[in-house]
Amino acid sequence: xxxxxxxxxxxxxxxxxxxxPMVGGRVALTAxxxxxxxxxxxxxxxxHEECAVEEAxxxxxxxxxxxxxxxxxxxxxxxxxxxLLALGAHRGVLLETDGREWGPIATAAAIAQAIRDLQPAAxxxxxxxxxxxxxxxxxxGIRVAHxxxxxxxxxxxxxxxxxTVLRTGRERGTVHEVFELPLPAVVSVKEGINLPRYPSLxxxxxxxxxxxxxxxxxxxxxxxxxxxxxxxxxxxxxAQLLGNGVAAVPELIRVLGELGLLxxxxxxxxxxxxxxxxxxxx
Amino acid sequence: xSVLCLLEADGAAVAPGSLRxxxxxxxxxADHDVTAVLIGPGAETIASTEALGAELTGHGAAALCLVAxxxxxxxxxxxxxxxxxxxxxxxDVTAVVAAATDRGSEVMAHLGAxxxxxxxxxxxxxVPSAAGGWQLVRQRWAGSVLEDALLEAPLALLTVAAxxxxxxxxxxxxxxxxxxxxxxxSADGGQAGPEPAETTLPxxxxxxxxxxxxxxxxxxxxxxxxxxxSLATARVVIGGGRGxxxxxxxxxxxxxxxxxxxxVGVSRVVTSQGWRPHRQQVGQTGTxxxxxxxxxxxxxxxxxxxxxxxGARHIVAINTDPAAPIMSRAxxxxxxxxxxxxxxxxxxxRDSSD
Numbered sequence: 015x016x017x018x019x020x021x022x023x024x025x026x027x028x029x030x031x032x033x034x035p036m037v038g039g040r041v042a043l044t045a046x047x048x049x050x051x052x053x054x055x056x057x058x059x060x061x062h063e064e065c066a067v068e069e070a071x072x073x074x075x076x077x078x079x080x081x082x083x084x085x086x087x088x089x090x091x092x093x094x095x096x097x098l099l100a101l102g103a104h105r106g107v108l109l110e111t112d113g114r115e116w117g118p119i120a121t122a123a124a125i126a127q128a129i130r131d132l133q134p135a136a137x138x139x140x141x142x143x144x145x146x147x148x149x150x151x152x153x154x155g156i157r158v159a160h161x162x163x164x165x166x167x168x169x170x171x172x173x174x175x176x177x178t179v180l181r182t183g184r185e186r187g188t189v190h191e192v193f194e195l196p197l198p199a200v201v202s203v204k205e206g207i208n209l210p211r212y213p214s215l216x217x218x219x220x221x222x223x224x225x226x227x228x229x230x231x232x233x234x235x236x237x238x239x240x241x242x243x244x245x246x247x248x249x250x251x252x253a254q255l256l257g258n259g260v261a262a263v264p265e266l267i268r269v270l271g272e273l274g275l276l277x278x279x280x281x282x283x284x285x286x287x288x289x290x291x292x293x294x295x296x
Numbered sequence: 297x298s299v300l301c302l303l304e305a306d307g308a309a310v311a312p313g314s315l316r317x318x319x320x321x322x323x324x325x326a327d328h329d330v331t332a333v334l335i336g337p338g339a340e341t342i343a344s345t346e347a348l349g350a351e352l353t354g355h356g357a358a359a360l361c362l363v364a365x366x367x368x369x370x371x372x373x374x375x376x377x378x379x380x381x382x383x384x385x386x387x388d389v390t391a392v393v394a395a396a397t398d399r400g401s402e403v404m405a406h407l408g409a410x411x412x413x414x415x416x417x418x419x420x421x422x423v424p425s426a427a428g429g430w431q432l433v434r435q436r437w438a439g440s441v442l443e444d445a446l447l448e449a450p451l452a453l454l455t456v457a458a459x460x461x462x463x464x465x466x467x468x469x470x471x472x473x474x475x476x477x478x479x480x481x482s483a484d485g486g487q488a489g490p491e492p493a494e495t496t497l498p499x500x501x502x503x504x505x506x507x508x509x510x511x512x513x514x515x516x517x518x519x520x521x522x523x524x525x526s527l528a529t530a531r532v533v534i535g536g537g538r539g540x541x542x543x544x545x546x547x548x549x550x551x552x553x554x555x556x557x558x559x560v561g562v563s564r565v566v567t568s569q570g571w572r573p574h575r576q577q578v579g580q581t582g583t584x585x586x587x588x589x590x591x592x593x594x595x596x597x598x599x600x601x602x603x604x605x606x607g608a609r610h611i612v613a614i615n616t617d618p619a620a621p622i623m624s625r626a627x628x629x630x631x632x633x634x635x636x637x638x639x640x641x642x643x644x645x646r647d648s649s650d
Contacts (some may be wrong), residue, residue, distance in 0.1 A: 038598050039621030041440055050441070061564070061581045119414060145401075147580065147600070148436055151417050152396070152455070153405035160409035164514045168373075168405075184398060187306065188526075191371070191515040205581040206574030209567075213411040237449040238414035239433075240459055244442050253613060253623050259632035260640040268610070269628060273589055273610060274558055275532055277649050 018261035022175045024078030027070040027284075028137040030125055030155070031083060031098065033091040034148045047242045048232040049115075052149070059094050061205040062143030064101075068210035069173060069203060070141055071102035077175065080104045082137070084128065086121055088113040092226050099221035100213035106226040107132065117236040118149075119265065122157030123133075124231035131229065138198040139180070144169055145202075166200035167193040169208045298387060299325040300380060301357070302394040302403060303334050305342055310334075315355045317456040319394040322356020324422040324430075324454070328390065329358035331500075333383065335376050336368050359498045365506050371399065372514035375506050377406035382453055382504045389431075391422075391452035397584040404455050406616035413449045418457040421591070430454075438580040438603035456582060459606050525559045527576065532558030533587045535578060536566060537601075539594015539615065539634055543571040548638040549593060557644050561585060563601050579604035593634040597622025612637075 042051040086109040096108035137267035142155035159166035172183035301321040394400035408415035418435040429448040561578035586607030613626035
């Protein structure tokens with residue numbers, strides 16, 4: 015982070031986020047199989063999006079400007095905006111829905127319209143998380159970029175602002191890919207671009223009092239329609255217990271040997287990988 | 297009627313994910329032909345590979361299309377999308393398919409934005425429905441949940457989840473012994489018809505005219521520094537989670553990984569605490585692994601983590617909590633403290649190799 019943001023003027027950054035259920039060890043569905051059951055879970059935003067907000071806050075800390083966080087969701091999504099205001103964002107915008115699911119086309123149209131309505135010339139930089147944790151559509155940012163006739167880059171893990179040029183990067187196997195974009199631009203970032211901070215107490219207090227702008231976009235149907243959700247019947251079965259504590263080490267060695275994974279000299283004489291009973295996972 | 301499948305290069309070969317996408321496209325296309333598509337200057341090099349025709353035919357391709365454009369030097373997401381759009385407009389194409397990689401996903405999203413059509417991301421199956429649309433199954437939560445969906449669009453745009461299709465070539469009745477049939481470059485561009493049917497994979501060349509805006513963002517590539525064993529391709533991954541206790545607890549895991557020629561992977565809590573760098577994270581927002589063995593130490597097994605381990609052949613969990621979710625996802629379990637077990641395992645492996 016040495017040569018970043020040289021000679022950059024203050025920049026107003028818009029970060030678009032999505033409220034998603036906080037899912038832990040297992041995911042439960044509603045009785046009608048249409049949604050994730052959220053009666054017992056909290057809500058959050060995707061890790062990629064948390065990093066997008068952190069990146070925006072860091073940029074404005076270096077070069078000045080403001081961070082606006084925007085979400086499309088039910089009235090309760092204001093919670094997520096306040097969580098992000100506590101991390102250093104300055105303004106919140108809620109595109110309020112009646113709670114039903116919006117597809118990527120409708121979402122992008124509503125966001126692009128909101129950007130035009132709010133401040134037509136503003137937000138030289140618009141950040142997204144690369145994909146939402148739940149639907150994983152990988153496209154709202156790109157659709158917004160097209161609607162606003164802006165260049166965009168996605169999957170980004172390095173971002174450097176030089177004057178009016180953004181230098182963004184990501185990895186592809188063993189290859190670095192660098193994309194340069196003129197501002198105004200749209201960038202989707204991935205977790206790993208930074209390590210987000212924890213909210214401060216003053217940040218929380220400021221977030222609690224912050225005014226959130228609420229707009230009401232219009233839902234539209236699109237050609238891809240969810241008919242139901244299900245949890246795949248992947249191996250949800252008890253593991254075979256090899257033992258307790260260090261007493262299980264010989265069994266671990268046996269399994270490693272059966273899989274042919276021990277360094278050659280360490281292979282137990284009896285273990286023949288081809289004849290082993292250690293079958294692959296179902 | 298035909299289906300297009302975008303191929304990505306991996307060095308001078310076609311990327312494995314693209315071959316999976318090709319198999320997926322062939323299954324979805326049913327009675328229709330699948331045309332594999334290579335875009336850009338690198339396409340000719342890959343197409344000159346001796347075994348390519350057999351490989352593509354084996355994965356269900358009926359033809360190969362090489363797309364060129366004057367101004368296109370490297371990878372440019374919007375330009376690749378434009379090329380696919382023009383190619384789809386040029387023939388009776390019902391679907392465009394790509395692997396759900398960074399490139400595949402963003403090219404398809406650009407194509408969706410250009411055509412104002414939906415993109416169904418991370419599909420695991422696609423079947424033409426009686427009503428003229430598509431019945432899809434796609435991943436949500438990186439594969440922890442499956443969505444059944446209906447897609448109605450004049451052109452179906454689909455990306456294929458990484459673990460949707462097995463790598464085995466489909467049953468190929470075509471002749472696969474010969475290399476690709478060569479065809480002359482078309483003189484006027486964009487009008488080259490398919491070559492006469494031969495026993496080999498027909499190659500078509502298609503030249504597109506791009507707008508400046510399509511070329512505004514393009515990749516400059518450079519080699520990354522060579523690291524240790526790559527997490528994504530390691531045969532053994534030693535996983536460490538919250539149970540490792542702190543940044544100092546990873547030395548035995550590193551040692552074990554070194555002994556077994558594997559790599560260390562960690563859960564999200566480990567990277568968000570700053571104990572280890574993000575490039576070691578396994579999961580939905582980190583690296584997806586596909587080792588022979590994943591030895592998960594002190595990892596509870598949140599769905600976001602397990603989404604990164606769907607490709608693991610065997611999972612062994614070491615955990616103090618017999619009720620941790622990972623205990624119902626692992627093949628084998630050891631109940632106990634990893635700080636005692638891992639050093640003992642390392643010592644036992646060293647002893648037996650002396």
